[in-house]
Amino acid sequence: MAETAKKQGREVWETLGNQDSPSWYLHPLVARQKRDVYVDLIRRWTQGRQALTILKTDLFEEAFGEDYVLPGLFPEARMACGMDSALSTARRAALRHESLAGRVVVMDARSPAWKIGQFDLIISTSTLDHFDGRAEFVRSVEALAELLRPGGLLILALDNPLNPLYHLLRAFSRRRASPYPLGYTPDFGTLCRDLRACGLEIGESDWILHNPRGLSTLLFVGLQKLLGKKADRLIETCLRIFELFGRLPTRRFTACFQSVAAHKPVAVCEPGAVVGCGK
Numbered sequence: 001m002a003e004t005a006k007k008q009g010r011e012v013w014e015t016l017g018n019q020d021s022p023s024w025y026l027h028p029l030v031a032r033q034k035r036d037v038y039v040d041l042i043r044r045w046t047q048g049r050q051a052l053t054i055l056k057t058d059l060f061e062e063a064f065g066e067d068y069v070l071p072g073l074f075p076e077a078r079m080a081c082g083m084d085s086a087l088s089t090a091r092r093a094a095l096r097h098e099s100l101a102g103r104v105v106v107m108d109a110r111s112p113a114w115k116i117g118q119f120d121l122i123i124s125t126s127t128l129d130h131f132d133g134r135a136e137f138v139r140s141v142e143a144l145a146e147l148l149r150p151g152g153l154l155i156l157a158l159d160n161p162l163n164p165l166y167h168l169l170r171a172f173s174r175r176r177a178s179p180y181p182l183g184y185t186p187d188f189g190t191l192c193r194d195l196r197a198c199g200l201e202i203g204e205s206d207w208i209l210h211n212p213r214g215l216s217t218l219l220f221v222g223l224q225k226l227l228g229k230k231a232d233r234l235i236e237t238c239l240r241i242f243e244l245f246g247r248l249p250t251r252r253f254t255a256c257f258q259s260v261a262a263h264k265p266v267a268v269c270e271p272g273a274v275v276g277c278g279k
Contacts, residue, residue, distance in 0.1 A: 012180055017063065017088030027220045029235050030211065031066035037208050038069050038125055042155055045204050045261045049153060051121040052078040057109045057144070058127040059084040059093040062100060069125060071097040083107040109140045117149045126257060129159040129185040137184050138194055145198035148264040154200060157208070157259040159185040162252050165213040172214070188258050200262035207255035210245035211238075 026034070051074055059082045062068040074080050081103040084090040090104040107113060109127055128140045144154055159166055159182060170182040186194065192202050219238065223231035245254040 013084075013086040014088050016180060017060075017084075017086040017092060026065055026067060026217075027224065027235060028066045029232060029239065030216075030220065031061075033211075033239050034067040034209060035061075035069060038067070038157070039073065041206060041208060041259060042069070042073065042123060045155055046121060046153065049120070051153075052076075053119045053149075054080040054121045054123070055114070055119045055147065056082040057122065057124040058082070059089050059100075059104060061125070062093040062097055063089045064092070068097070069123065071099045074121075079103070081105065083109070083112065085109070110136055110143060111139075112143055112147060114147050116146050117152075119147050120149060120152050122148060122152070122154045124155065125157045126159065128156070130180070130183045132181075132183050134184050134186070137186065141194050142198050145195075145200055145264065148200075150264055150266040153203075153261060153263045154195075155259070155261050156191075156195075157257045158191065160207065160252075160255050160258045161185050161187055162258075163213060163255060164253070165215065166256075169214045188260075191258070191260065195260070195262045199264060201265055203261040203263055205258070205260045207246070207251045207257075208259055209256040210251065210254045211242045211256065212254075213256050216242065 054070075054074055054077050056062075056070045059070075062070055062082060063084075070080060070082055080099075082090070082093065082100065083105045084093070085106065085108045087106045090106050094100045094102070094104045109124070110131070122144050124144065128137055131137050131140065141156075148154060159170075161167070166182075166185075172178055173180065173182040188205070195202060216238070220231075220235050223234055227234070245251060248254070
């Protein structure tokens with residue numbers, strides 16, 4: 001049963017990746033806002049760290065949207081690569097961004113075939129919240145934790161279950177008209193416990209992107225149909241207003257995503273110990 005669901009999930013994303021413009025739900029201005037927020041967050045949380053080997057856990061943004069993150073983010077990195085469960089998406093990302101050519105693989109985050117301890121930094125922007133159940137989510141977190149070297153950092157963003165609009169959107173995502181279903185996402189406390197259970201230590205956290213989920217999409221689509229390019233100025237104004245929600249005490253409830261940085265501690269060797277030291 002689990003393998004059947006897994007196969008069906010891959011087929012959904014493969015079909016989506018073969019469409020000409022599956023990012024219809026993100027207006028270019030919204031996508032750029034999303035990219036700016038993620039890039040700022042990643043740069044803040046990696047400040048002072050050396051990240052020579054980097055992995056991003058899906059390539060949908062890089063393949064289709066103006067919200068791409070990976071290209072150009074760490075030009076000094078020895079290896080900055082991405083994986084995706086859909087061949088169609090991985091191929092399109094590599095064709096769209098020259099810097100990703102030869103640096104994308106088709107792989108599932110629940111069972112990645114990378115070498116254990118290979119990465120200094122793993123970036124996962126709303127990937128693991130598309131799995132159906134908690135068991136798959138926990139398996140993927142465990143797998144990503146294994147891929148981190150000691151001292152490595154995992155930056156993880158997931159759907160925010162505290163946002164009331166998320167639950168309406170998730171219910172809609174189960175309908176045939178939705179391009180893909182939303183899956184399991186834990187509350188923040190459970191997320192932190194899951195990360196600690198994998199041997200990671202919690203660092204920074206944030207609540208990001210405060211556009212009213214679903215409603216803002218309908219608003220922007222309506223404005224664009226009504227006004228065409230003239231709608232851009234109104235959309236930019238709306239985005240600036242929505243950003244103000246992130247400064248309020250209610251930010252946990254208006255954020256689209258919860259995000260956290262967790263690092264793998266470096267083992268401290270006891271005096272006289274030999275096994276495991278220096279690895």
